[in-house]
Amino acid sequence: MYTHWARIYKGVHTWTGLLAGMALFIAFYAGALTVFKEPITRWASPPAPAANWVALEQTPALIRQILNARPQVGQEFFVELHPQHSQRAQLRWQVAGPEADEHDQLSRRHFMATLDAAGGAVTLPLQPAPVAELIDVLHRVVGLPFDTEYNRWLMGVVALLYAVALLSGLVILLPTLSKDLFAFRPGRNRKRLWLDAHNLVGLVSLPFHLVIALTAVGFAFHDGIYTLQDKVVHDGGLGRMFRAGMPAPDPESRSHSELLPPGDLLDRFKVLAPELEPTRLQYLRIDSPMPMVSVWANDPVAMNARAWGSFAVLHPYTGAVLNTDYLPAQQGPAFAAINTIFSLHFVTFGGAVQKWVYFGLALAGAWLFYTGNLLWVESRRRAQRRHQSPTLQPPRTQWVAALTVGVCLGSVAGISVTLAAAKWLPGCVEDLLLAHQLLYYGVFFGSLAWAIRLDPARGAVHLLWLAAGATAAIPGSSLLGALGWVPGLWWYPRMDSLGVDLTAMVAALGFFLMARRLQQRISRGPSDSVWGELNARGYKGNA
Amino acid sequence: MSKARTLKAQTPAAGWLGKALAGLLLGLGLGCSALFIALTPEMAGAARAQLAMWLVPPVWLTVLGVSFLFRSGPRAWLVLGGLNLLVLLQAALVPR
Numbered sequence: 001m002y003t004h005w006a007r008i009y010k011g012v013h014t015w016t017g018l019l020a021g022m023a024l025f026i027a028f029y030a031g032a033l034t035v036f037k038e039p040i041t042r043w044a045s046p047p048a049p050a051a052n053w054v055a056l057e058q059t060p061a062l063i064r065q066i067l068n069a070r071p072q073v074g075q076e077f078f079v080e081l082h083p084q085h086s087q088r089a090q091l092r093w094q095v096a097g098p099e100a101d102e103h104d105q106l107s108r109r110h111f112m113a114t115l116d117a118a119g120g121a122v123t124l125p126l127q128p129a130p131v132a133e134l135i136d137v138l139h140r141v142v143g144l145p146f147d148t149e150y151n152r153w154l155m156g157v158v159a160l161l162y163a164v165a166l167l168s169g170l171v172i173l174l175p176t177l178s179k180d181l182f183a184f185r186p187g188r189n190r191k192r193l194w195l196d197a198h199n200l201v202g203l204v205s206l207p208f209h210l211v212i213a214l215t216a217v218g219f220a221f222h223d224g225i226y227t228l229q230d231k232v233v234h235d236g237g238l239g240r241m242f243r244a245g246m247p248a249p250d251p252e253s254r255s256h257s258e259l260l261p262p263g264d265l266l267d268r269f270k271v272l273a274p275e276l277e278p279t280r281l282q283y284l285r286i287d288s289p290m291p292m293v294s295v296w297a298n299d300p301v302a303m304n305a306r307a308w309g310s311f312a313v314l315h316p317y318t319g320a321v322l323n324t325d326y327l328p329a330q331q332g333p334a335f336a337a338i339n340t341i342f343s344l345h346f347v348t349f350g351g352a353v354q355k356w357v358y359f360g361l362a363l364a365g366a367w368l369f370y371t372g373n374l375l376w377v378e379s380r381r382r383a384q385r386r387h388q389s390p391t392l393q394p395p396r397t398q399w400v401a402a403l404t405v406g407v408c409l410g411s412v413a414g415i416s417v418t419l420a421a422a423k424w425l426p427g428c429v430e431d432l433l434l435a436h437q438l439l440y441y442g443v444f445f446g447s448l449a450w451a452i453r454l455d456p457a458r459g460a461v462h463l464l465w466l467a468a469g470a471t472a473a474i475p476g477s478s479l480l481g482a483l484g485w486v487p488g489l490w491w492y493p494r495m496d497s498l499g500v501d502l503t504a505m506v507a508a509l510g511f512f513l514m515a516r517r518l519q520q521r522i523s524r525g526p527s528d529s530v531w532g533e534l535n536a537r538g539y540k541g542n543a
Numbered sequence: 544m545s546k547a548r549t550l551k552a553q554t555p556a557a558g559w560l561g562k563a564l565a566g567l568l569l570g571l572g573l574g575c576s577a578l579f580i581a582l583t584p585e586m587a588g589a590a591r592a593q594l595a596m597w598l599v600p601p602v603w604l605t606v607l608g609v610s611f612l613f614r615s616g617p618r619a620w621l622v623l624g625g626l627n628l629l630v631l632l633q634a635a636l637v638p639r
Contacts, residue, residue: 007555008611160567160607167608217600225575225599226592233577233595233634241588325589334590341597 006172013168020161021369022407023142030139032362035347035355037132039496044129044422047490052114053088060261062091065121066113067256079262079281104147105133106433130433131422145437156220163213173199191378198371201364208361215345247322249289260319268319269295272312273329283316291316302328304348305339373404377530391528392538401456401530409463410447414440416470423477423489457522457536464515471511474504561616569623570606574599577634
């Protein structure tokens with residue numbers, strides 16, 4: 001009975017894995033880097049002039065001047081607080097690209113304002129490095145260039161396949177769990193070895209994968225699910241439910257001079273959450289009947305609701321507390337549950353240690369999908385019999401091997417190349433984002449073509465060399481900046497930026513070692529394998 | 544013929560599309576039930592709506608995952624469809 005189901009689920013696991021595995025590899029590899037999005041952005045951004053911070057008490061005058069000159073800024077702007085000096089701040093806002101949807105961060109242009117010596121407002125364009133956002137988009141929409149509605153649906157389909165692959169993998173493993181779990185059988189049987197490793201990593205990181213699969217499905221389909229539930233469950237009352245916690249619209253029209261100074265708003269926030277250090281104020285629709293300002297802070301001991309941390313919503317004119325559902329110190333159990341769901345995906349809890357844990361789990365996840373495909377190839381291996389002519393593997397095995405190598409290692413190499421270019425592009429090109437995208441997709445599709453055109457075995461070696469070189473260039477350009485040999489290059493002797501450089505150094509060494517091992521396997525490994533020399537030479541005639 | 548023998552005669556892939564579609568569509572239907580809403584009359588609206596949405600993925604994916612355990616596609620539609628009817632009935636009868 002059970003063997004019948006196990007056979008069914010084996011088929012389910014194979015197909016879902018094969019269909020979604022490569023997209024998931026990109027999502028997890030890029031996701032591992034997205035854990036450190038902010039340090040990567042700081043590492044990649046050119047030094048900004050320090051004098052651009054203004055005293056906190058000067059910000060009301062600055063806000064009024066900017067709102068007079070640019071009324072549309074009132075829709076959304078930020079008072080960014082200096083991370084070290086609590087009395088210094090910066091006024092910032094963004095201008096969305098034409099036809100951009102709310103998730104499209106990439107096309108936004110960023111601005112800031114400061115005061116000149118005479119007290120007049122000066123507007124400056126800000127250029128935060130777009131490379132980390134590009135990697136985040138790769139993560140969110142499984143390697144596609146833009147976070148649009150249709151791409152999110154596609155990501156949702158991949159997430160569904162991923163969830164089914166997880167459950168089916170578990171069903172296959174369960175009957176022999178006690179026997180197989182801690183078994184690791186290196187030896188002649190390559191497939192056994194890969195299977196043991198795949199099972200062990202998969203089962204140990206299963207809780208992480210369940211969390212990621214469930215939240216990813218929610219992120220992909222929440223708009224659709226809300227619409228459906230509004231019809232069948234809420235009887236069209238969804239909008240009313242969401243508005244229930246908010247104050248009634250206030251028809252009184254107010255002048256910008258009545259805006260409370262940011263310092264006063266911060267004092268009111270201190271009453272709500274005395275232990276927290278605020279990081280920014282986010283003003284929303286201050287000319288509408290429902291003006292709001294969110295005060296953001298990171299709670300080091302709680303599950304923070306968003307990547308920016310936790311927040312309380314205040315009235316920007318009266319200072320009244322409008323909402324504390326997303327502030328751990330004040331929220332009720334229902335919102336604690338909701339915020340935990342987000343936090344478990346965005347790893348906005350547990351500080352730096354937990355971020356490194358997620359980084360490791362995400363890389364292990366990418367490895368899991370890669371080995372899944374290797375197992376597919378290995379299971380279909382045609383063994384060489386004694387006294388028989390040399391054995392070539394069938395074309396479909398060669399194809400899957402070439403695709404796996406091209407897509408997975410191509411995305412790894414592409415991300416490293418586009419990251420390494422971050423310190424060289426400013427000053428060379430006008431459109432930084434476009435340059436980063438061209439570099440990533442150029443390397444990605446070039447790698448894919450290379451692995452297919454050449455053969456999976458040698459293709460993998462070459463792509464690993466490329467990845468090793470490009471990854472080494474990440475700390476390399478920082479080093480050149482530190483030595484001052486190239487004008488315009490920069491480096492930051494700060495923990496988070498050095499962390500980026502050091503991690504890249506370790507990764508480059510890893511890619512280098514893998515390339516060398518693969519090279520050896522081609523010449524010394526068994527010839528009746530897609531990774532052996534014979535198959536590499538016979539690939540083209542074969543496929 | 545015994546039950547085990549019937550199963551053995553089938554290929555593992557038999558009826559996979561019917562089972563998968565049943566899990567996909569009817570699993571979503573079960574996930575979108577009004578059960579949670581009926582059980583939480585005291586909860587504030589914004590939290591209730593969000594939790595009701597977040598409870599869909601676990602139910603949906605569990606049903607999708609186990610739908611391959613059904614003996615055939617039509618049977619999966621029958622059982623999961625019946626459960627969906629019960630849930631719809633609950634939504635119609637229980638005040639919320």
